Amino acid sequence: MSKSALPDPFQDARNTKGFGTVNDQDDPVTMVLGLKDVRKCAHNWKTFQSGGEEVGRIVVPSEQAIRDTRQIPFEVDPPQHGDYRALVEPWFKRPLEDEYKARLATIIDELLDEVLAMDSVEVVEEFSLKLQSRALTLLLNIPYQEAEVWIGWGTHVFRSDDTALDAGKANILYDYIDQQIEKASNQPGDDLYSVLLASEINGKKLTKEEVKGVMILTFAGGRDTVINAVTNTIAYFAEHPQSLARIKAEPEITGKAVEELVRYFSPLTHMGRVVTEDTQVCEHAQKAQSRISLCWASANRDERVFENANEVVIDRKINPHVAFGFATHNCLGATHARQILHILLTALADKVTAIEILDHTDNIEDWDEFKRKVGFDALTVKFN
Amino acid sequence: MAKITFITTDNEHIVVEGESGSAMELAVQNGVQGIDGDCGGVCSCATCHVHVAEGDVAKVGPASEIEQDMLELDDNVTERSRLCCQIDVSDELDGIVLHVAG
Numbered sequence A: 001m002s003k004s005a006l007p008d009p010f011q012d013a014r015n016t017k018g019f020g021t022v023n024d025q026d027d028p029v030t031m032v033l034g035l036k037d038v039r040k041c042a043h044n045w046k047t048f049q050s051g052g053e054e055v056g057r058i059v060v061p062s063e064q065a066i067r068d069t070r071q072i073p074f075e076v077d078p079p080q081h082g083d084y085r086a087l088v089e090p091w092f093k094r095p096l097e098d099e100y101k102a103r104l105a106t107i108i109d110e111l112l113d114e115v116l117a118m119d120s121v122e123v124v125e126e127f128s129l130k131l132q133s134r135a136l137t138l139l140l141n142i143p144y145q146e147a148e149v150w151i152g153w154g155t156h157v158f159r160s161d162d163t164a165l166d167a168g169k170a171n172i173l174y175d176y177i178d179q180q181i182e183k184a185s186n187q188p189g190d191d192l193y194s195v196l197l198a199s200e201i202n203g204k205k206l207t208k209e210e211v212k213g214v215m216i217l218t219f220a221g222g223r224d225t226v227i228n229a230v231t232n233t234i235a236y237f238a239e240h241p242q243s244l245a246r247i248k249a250e251p252e253i254t255g256k257a258v259e260e261l262v263r264y265f266s267p268l269t270h271m272g273r274v275v276t277e278d279t280q281v282c283e284h285a286q287k288a289q290s291r292i293s294l295c296w297a298s299a300n301r302d303e304r305v306f307e308n309a310n311e312v313v314i315d316r317k318i319n320p321h322v323a324f325g326f327a328t329h330n331c332l333g334a335t336h337a338r339q340i341l342h343i344l345l346t347a348l349a350d351k352v353t354a355i356e357i358l359d360h361t362d363n364i365e366d367w368d369e370f371k372r373k374v375g376f377d378a379l380t381v382k383f384n
Numbered sequence B: 001m002a003k004i005t006f007i008t009t010d011n012e013h014i015v016v017e018g019e020s021g022s023a024m025e026l027a028v029q030n031g032v033q034g035i036d037g038d039c040g041g042v043c044s045c046a047t048c049h050v051h052v053a054e055g056d057v058a059k060v061g062p063a064s065e066i067e068q069d070m071l072e073l074d075d076n077v078t079e080r081s082r083l084c085c086q087i088d089v090s091d092e093l094d095g096i097v098l099h100v101a102g
Ligand code: FES
Pocket: B024, B036, B037, B038, B039, B040, B041, B042, B043, B044, B045, B046, B047, B048, B083, B084, B085, B086
């Protein structure tokens, strides 16, 4: 079996029932699996809410026990959601600017040159984590050196290797963010912390707690997702050198390739919602106050919509995937993530002729009846 | 060469010209407010939603099934809705008007 392949464990359940069930800390979650159903539920934010009383409950596994800061705008529903979103959206669209792109390209080029000179590279720690951390300094608009701190945390700052929830680890991040907010409030600059601290919604300054909510989301939302996407990309091109050659020969397909890779990888498997009224999901009764999850990974393999759903079709033209979510709460960091992958593909096509996988350990998520490979815990390669 | 007019939600009229590619690409190149084209035109983001002007519907043609499924859930959908990344620019489209759905 190919090492870069991510099989679809949801197929049977998707086609027979349309849903699956996950037991999360005795608070079960109905996983919605088909693309149309996932979209419909994502769109219906009134019945399937992200806000609500219990902070952290929409995440699966639930973070209720380890977090009481509301992540913003992720855990706020309309109409307030729109105010927060409008405030942060222009900042998160900066990756479209030429200067940002040029700086990101420099970061990626330097890192590639570094690993090209090495005999072997453990991609997760020595490539993806570094790339994600260094790129994040651009998104926050803070000095490049700060990336060293986050690299030092390792890949799992919010979760430990064996347990999904680890309050001690999460606290490293929370304490760090508190400190940075204090620093920015004493000495404002042009970084994201300072910009948020100076922002107002409806004539009211954002509180430090609200700023913290945005910052936690920025750190947490874009960490293992980007690391997985980058690592999977390297594994994919190692086994499909002809795709890399195509990107070199036809750079105009790069954008389509990025969308197709994120569809296939679906770096975030699913995201939960809390049900506000008795309803039905895939003809299955769903009680008020229970939870569902929108399984992006399953929806993105729905063969009723995607031809050759389990293959990477590198120039797929119509690709209505939901890898960045869908509707109101679609991914705020998508522009940054897309730009990272776009520049990475360009740089790989330019500098790398072949990648050889020397060793690998799969990262398999355990969702009860479904075991999903989401990427790698470790991947050792040689770049040529 | 086709001339396409975009009318934004602020009623700004922007005339763009092109021979190939999609109407979304022309809109993005010309900075049409409200057409973001986040997914680059693969029918995944719905940030390129337009309403085709009444007289131009026949020229532009209907949305595909996949496109309709996307549009169905958009808040401002009408029967003249299209995702303009799925509208290929060609001479036949010369003179059409697209209203940004916003
Ligand atoms: S540009 Fe994304 S759907 Fe048209």
